[in-house]
Amino acid sequence: MTIASADAVSLSHLFPTILDAPVEDRLATAICAVAAEVPDRAAIVSSAGVNIGSTSTLYQRSTTDYANLARRITQLEARLAETRPIGIVARAKRVESLIAIAAACGRQHVPLAILAEDARDLIGELHDWLILDDSLIVPDLPPGTLPRSEFETVPPRIVVATSGTSGPPKLVDHSWDSLLAAARLAEQWQGRGWLLVYDATRWAGIQVWLQALLTGGRIVVPASRDPDTVVRAVVDDEVAILPGTPTLLRRVLTSADRDLLSGNVVERITLGGEAADGPLLEMVQEVFPRAKVTQVYATTELGEVFRVTDGKAGFPAAWIGKSLPGGAHVRVRRDGELLVQLHRDTAEVATGDLVEQTGDRYEFVGRRSDVIVVGGAKVYPKRVEEVLRDVPGVVEARVYAVPSPITGELVAAEIVPAAEADGGRIRDAAIARCREKLEPHAVPRVVDCVEKTATTAAGKTPRRGR
Amino acid sequence: MTPPVSNTTRDVFSAVSASIAAVLRDTGRSPRPLEPSTLLSADIGLDSLDLAQTVVILERTLAVDPFRTAPAEGGRPAIRTVGDLVSLYERAVAATSNQFTNQADFSERVSEK
Numbered sequence: 001m002t003i004a005s006a007d008a009v010s011l012s013h014l015f016p017t018i019l020d021a022p023v024e025d026r027l028a029t030a031i032c033a034v035a036a037e038v039p040d041r042a043a044i045v046s047s048a049g050v051n052i053g054s055t056s057t058l059y060q061r062s063t064t065d066y067a068n069l070a071r072r073i074t075q076l077e078a079r080l081a082e083t084r085p086i087g088i089v090a091r092a093k094r095v096e097s098l099i100a101i102a103a104a105c106g107r108q109h110v111p112l113a114i115l116a117e118d119a120r121d122l123i124g125e126l127h128d129w130l131i132l133d134d135s136l137i138v139p140d141l142p143p144g145t146l147p148r149s150e151f152e153t154v155p156p157r158i159v160v161a162t163s164g165t166s167g168p169p170k171l172v173d174h175s176w177d178s179l180l181a182a183a184r185l186a187e188q189w190q191g192r193g194w195l196l197v198y199d200a201t202r203w204a205g206i207q208v209w210l211q212a213l214l215t216g217g218r219i220v221v222p223a224s225r226d227p228d229t230v231v232r233a234v235v236d237d238e239v240a241i242l243p244g245t246p247t248l249l250r251r252v253l254t255s256a257d258r259d260l261l262s263g264n265v266v267e268r269i270t271l272g273g274e275a276a277d278g279p280l281l282e283m284v285q286e287v288f289p290r291a292k293v294t295q296v297y298a299t300t301e302l303g304e305v306f307r308v309t310d311g312k313a314g315f316p317a318a319w320i321g322k323s324l325p326g327g328a329h330v331r332v333r334r335d336g337e338l339l340v341q342l343h344r345d346t347a348e349v350a351t352g353d354l355v356e357q358t359g360d361r362y363e364f365v366g367r368r369s370d371v372i373v374v375g376g377a378k379v380y381p382k383r384v385e386e387v388l389r390d391v392p393g394v395v396e397a398r399v400y401a402v403p404s405p406i407t408g409e410l411v412a413a414e415i416v417p418a419a420e421a422d423g424g425r426i427r428d429a430a431i432a433r434c435r436e437k438l439e440p441h442a443v444p445r446v447v448d449c450v451e452k453t454a455t456t457a458a459g460k461t462p463r464r465g466r
Numbered sequence: 467m468t469p470p471v472s473n474t475t476r477d478v479f480s481a482v483s484a485s486i487a488a489v490l491r492d493t494g495r496s497p498r499p500l501e502p503s504t505l506l507s508a509d510i511g512l513d514s515l516d517l518a519q520t521v522v523i524l525e526r527t528l529a530v531d532p533f534r535t536a537p538a539e540g541g542r543p544a545i546r547t548v549g550d551l552v553s554l555y556e557r558a559v560a561a562t563s564n565q566f567t568n569q570a571d572f573s574e575r576v577s578e579k
Binding site: 374375402404405406407410412431432435440441445446447 | 492493494514515517518519521522523531533534
């Protein structure tokens with residue numbers, strides 16, 4: 001059965017069954033229910049690069065269907081029921097193993113920790129938890145050596161590490177409720193191909209695979225974040241829903257061969273993790289004219305606050321002081337920081353995001369922590385990047401701070417010159433344009449031509465470093 | 467292990483001159499010949515941003531930043547001329563190379579044991 005024919009069967013009649021299950025059971029319930037109806041529907045399509053010689057790479061695709069995934073879950077559940085470990089740390093490298101572990105732990109009420117690579121040192125904080133890798137082998141626990149988990153009626157805890165963008169990673173306690181809060185079970189979402197460019201062990205990535213599998217969808221995992229590789233996965237594996245950060249999407253759109261994208265079937269693009277600017281949103285609409293673009297505004301502490309679906313940067317100024325869908329209230333402090341009160345009975349939280357009103361819109365100017373302070377004067381890196389990207393021959397730009405013993409910090413930039421362009425000449429033009437458009441302290445003093453700009457593990461643009 | 471550049475005055479002087487020339491070029495000013503007695507501010511018009519950029523470039527070429535390390539007893543001498551900057555970097559480069567030499571001695575002593 002091909003991807004298309006297996007996916008042609010609508011499974012939205014399963015949604016009530018899935019929603020009737022206790023929240024911690026839903027992932028396993030959904031996967032098993034889909035497997036019972038369309039066993040060979042693809043659940044995960046991943047590609048891995050294999051180097052052939054020194055210059056070529058062969059991409060091997062592997063597919064895990066729902067039946068296979070359901071089998072792994074039930075086998076693992078049987079072992080968990082026998083051994084009852086006090087907690088499981090998922091240390092799987094493969095997405096299908098990670099998902100099987102999560103689903104089995106949920107339904108068996110075993111506490112679960114999903115730790116990204118950079119949070120592995122935190123395993124020590126989870127005393128006596130059992131580490132499970134891709135083999136999914138649960139060893140017999142010698143009697144009396146480790147405490148066992150009880151099958152409580154309360155849903156078990158789920159521990160996820162923070163991304164470590166603003167400080168070292170730390171463990172954060174979540175629940176199946178908070179993990180599934182944003183999941184939408186509706187006809188329009190069922191059976192779709194979802195691109196997973198996020199790290200599957202981080203909050204954003206977890207959201208993608210949960211949403212995809214709860215709705216009988218297909219997770220498409222490209223071999224890398226290389227633009228051409230991503231674009232090939234989007235087209236070949238018929239990605240309909242494309243979640244990503246503005247940084248990742250910008251890189252794909254500016255660096256990949258656009259002709260490759262001509263056959264894409266993308267229906268929705270969900271941008272999150274960072275603010276998207278007007279030029280990026282225009283580029284997205286040009287390349288994906290049929291796609292609906294949603295910008296999700298969420299924070300680590302609050303989760304999702306609001307969504308912007310009108311395709312413009314920022315959010316309507318009329319939203320200030322009003323109750324938004326979902327119940328959140330937003331307000332802007334005098335210094336420009338966005339304040340959010342999620343519900344009437346919760347405290348107002350300072351988000352660290354700075355906004356500025358332009359006409360009937362509030363636009364994001366950057367994170368408070370991203371502001372570069374040069375001799376006491378503030379520079380918003382996003383503004384400088386916008387000027388740089390406007391220079392003919394500059395494909396992409398990243399602006400960041402370098403420490404300076406003289407001015408505290410100095411503005412630095414990486415620029416990606418267009419293919420076959422004279423990097424030196426473009427660098428000079430970029431600096432000249434910045435001198436013309438920006439205050440002297442905002443002009444980048446360190447400008448390097450690079451093949452690609454740096455990104456963090458979470459797919460965002462790093463703002464500090466050298 | 468050898469230090470990244472030799473610590474002769476001439477090498478440090480040419481690194482300092484090259485970085486000042488790069489700063490002037492980037493800021494749309496034409497480079498001019500430099501002497502040790504050339505005044506950074508009055509003669510070539512370097513401001514604190516220009517000096518900060520010069521320091522970043524020199525850190526890349528000489529692999530030292532004397533402004534970051536604690537000044538010697540009696541404080542850091544005032545940097546008014548090209549020569550002041552050159553001698554500051556010369557001392558920093560020399561200090562790094564001494565460090566490397568000491569490390570080499572130390573590992574030799576360890577391996578002898």
